[in-house]
Amino acid sequence: MDMSPNGIRLGAVELRGWQVHKLDPVPDDVSGQWSAYLVRVNYDFAVADDIPAPQWAEVRFEFPPGTFVADALPRSVEETTSAAAYTLTSQLNFVRREAGPGRWRPGSAADTIPMPVFLSRVECTGVGGDFVRWRHVGALTGGTHTAGLVLLVPHGVEALAVVASGTYHLETPPELKLRPVGRRDSFTVALPTATRAQQQPLAVVRERRERGAPRIFISYAHDNREHKAAVRQFHDFLTDWGADVHYDQNGLDSQRNWDKWIVTGILRSDFVLPIASPAYLAASQDELPPGQHKAAEFEYLRLADLLHRERETWTKKILPVILPGRSADEIPLSFLPGIVTHHTVTSYSAEGARTLIAVLGGGRAAG
Structure with a gap:
């Protein structure tokens, strides 16, 4: 079963x-x-x-x-x-x-x-x-x-x-x-x-959510090979911790409707983790080179729209993350980095992601 x-x-x-x-x-x-x-x-x-x-x-x-x-x-x-x-x-x-x-x-x-x-x-x-x-x-x-x-x-x-x-x-x-x-x-x-x-x-x-672990959607831009590798490490850490992680590099052995995949992944998630990076910030400011990072731009726009329509709910669900080597200055302004908590990951461990794990371990966001 x-x-x-x-x-x-x-x-x-x-x-x-x-x-x-x-x-x-x-x-x-x-x-x-x-x-x-x-x-x-x-x-x-x-x-x-x-x-x-x-x-x-x-x-x-x-x-x-x-x-x-x-x-x-x-x-x-x-x-x-x-x-x-x-x-x-x-x-x-x-x-x-x-x-x-x-x-x-x-x-x-x-x-x-x-x-x-x-x-x-x-x-x-x-x-x-x-x-x-x-x-x-x-x-x-x-x-x-x-x-x-x-x-x-x-x-x-x-x-x-x-x-x-x-x-x-x-x-x-x-x-x-x-x-x-x-x-x-x-x-x-x-x-x-x-x-x-x-x-x-x-x-x-059995689905991890039956044990109370959260469903997580990772939203990020493919800035370069090093950034993609860092996001992969972050994904592996969250999966080993026990989360049900929605990540674009999983399940690539079959064709995918990316529109449906992104929208349903975001809506069914307990938390969305936007990963700070220069390209993700550029996506939020409409400054991307033509034809580049379209998936990140699509994800950002969906999240910004949800924040606009249901700010209280989605402020609790959207948890901006700063991976090692990245900066809070790369968080889109729509996510209010100066007044809403963001989470700095210093290493891919429970201690290195202490504030994030504390929120994720508390269960699903209200709403």
Whole structure:
């Protein structure tokens, strides 16, 4: 069970852990380019007893380019269906499991795939592309809902970046001018690679946030090779300390939508750590050479906008950091270096980052 998505809230939808199994054998037209995975997805709908249930609610998962949803379950449910067992065909499609031996070896996750009762109409879209969406319509019930999908992932990818979103529709009096709120979030799912993973669910380390450690987004500019190496050392120190660090050099073995990656990474973080440097300062002052450090400029503008809209919340979440050899003069003025605390790291150790660790160790920022 991979717990990476567990506890992520998308409005009225809350994600739970995924079960991921590597499939073998796979069709010849697949094996040359992709690895195949059977994924069991779990999510909750927050339906309160004292208010009307939403008319519909949906959950959507987007995968990196080059990844394909070969099939999904449920595909289309028009009325209440009973619990049933499914299996996969040789072409990796879901079908009802019949009595007797199947094509998969006994004990394989693909041999018998149990699915629960479906009480509402379910519409599925995205099969054959790089996303999947399940919309539940009418008679929504609370509790955990389960779905399944077969993912084709390029060979060599060990972790999959997923962007999730949840949406729902709730009738409210027009005069209140209210509308339901959904949101996007991102997480990374580890993919099993060892042969033994074909025989049992993937066992991975639980998401650090379940132990109370913070989620951190490192925002920095690629000034030069030495600065990038220093940021890498800082990242390694934070990871060893126990933080869940969102860092642009991780997960580069698959294509990435940088806009989504940056925005969801910032919004789901407990703290954002802007790293002081000449190029980062230049990004904040619109003084960058044309075409250079565009990612740092994009990140800075998002953070400045959040500070403008929700200053109290984001002043607590944005913690400017000065690495060895850098200066407080390189902190963007939007982050108020003269009146708001910044953190000087003298070495990549708990003592060298004492003030920063004290804040991070206190848990998540308010808000």
